[in-house]
């Protein structure tokens with residue numbers, strides 16, 4: 211038997227990425243699309259296509275009933291959710307499995323646990339992952355909050371249990387602000403997520419964002435594929451990612467990677483996952499786990515040579531992982547630039563028609579994108595239109611190649627973040643890898659003044 215036709219419940223570059231892995235395995239694909247995406251490349255490349263609704267994502271890419279119907283009509287035997295949309299929706303994963311369709315993703319109970327930040331932190335702690343010092347679960351009592359904050363020391367950060375996208379977070383500098391900020395965080399969280407639960411942790415001053423890629427077969431075997439450094443962020447959104455991290459030694463990578471892989475073995479985790487940490491003064495602090503493929507997964511693929519989507523499909527099909535930890539080696543350096551249709555420095559969205567397109571090419575250059583000349587970028591979805599991923603034998607050569615590739619990339623008709631990436635590559639701190647999660651926003655401020 212085995213998987214023979216995958217419905218891809220997504221759009222854009224990630225839908226193409228999944229289609230490519232499937233075809234390389236001899237598996238057919240079914241694209242789903244909104245009416246706004248009828249001419250999209252993922253629809254053109256797939257073997258079958260089903261329209262699932264009007265442009266608004268809530269009516270199409272998030273429309274569970276229509277997606278399940280599409281899978282039934284097109285006789286898909288598996289669903290890959292990509293990232294975003296329904297990828298971390300435990301209920302959707304359960305519905306897919308209840309229809310006897312293979313879910314190319316983690317077990318629903320693991321999606322659910324990691325989706326609740328208090329629960330995720332408790333689980334991570336129990337599995338031996340290092341945590342940011344803070345409250346043991348939710349805090350509602352002010353006296354308790356004062357006691358905990360005094361113990362861990364100010365500044366502290368108050369976070370919403372069901373938070374996401376950086377909302378419902380308050381940094382508190384001293385005890386006299388604590389009560390007010392807790393109330394504010396709670397009511398913001400209630401308004402945004404329908405849940406006022408908050409917890410407290412130590413606020414780290416100048417950390418890096420370093421995450422580990424893990425992979426499990428769901429039966430107690432798991433490996434790690436090293437780390438990615440995603441510290442260049444704006445408003446908690448990643449802009450550029452690299453692997454390996456410029457600050458992590460091979461010994462540290464293998465030590466921390468094993469801590470992560472071992473946690474996944476204990477959970478009998480299935481599929482791809484990312485364990486995110488803040489890193490400061492040589493210490494890792496768990497912040498959350500993403501139970502899906504990440505946008506930045508290609509940098510890991512470039513330095514390990516392992517196709518993560520292929521592994522996802524294998525594991526969903528009940529097969530073993532294609533490699534053991536000892537088979538996984540890390541060679542060279544890779545960087546990914548997220549290219550958005552937006553003004554490179556004001557970040558104002560710039561949807562519209564692409565009048566001319568020429569993709570970068572050459573040795574070790576990968577462009578993951580669904581755009582083409584004449585394509586109209588719809589205004590309804592995420593502004594990311596391409597990912598440029600470049601490999602080099604070392605970090606310096608990777609950066610030189612990236613600079614060359616960015617020069618080659620031509621996207622006309624809309625504004626893009628290509629000039630932002632070009633400017634970033636000229637900065638000494640970026641060249642030397644000396645940046646924290648605060649660096650990009652501070653640099654943008656100095657440009658304005």
Ligand code: ADP
Pocket residue numbers: 342367373374375376377411412413414415417419446488497498647
């Ligand atoms: P969300 O799910 O809302 O994105 P995260 O817990 O992943 O929330 O945190 C998002 C970002 O907020 C982090 O990447 C980091 O920039 C900042 N942050 C979160 N927790 C802390 C902390 N304890 N200290 C300093 N910064 C933090």
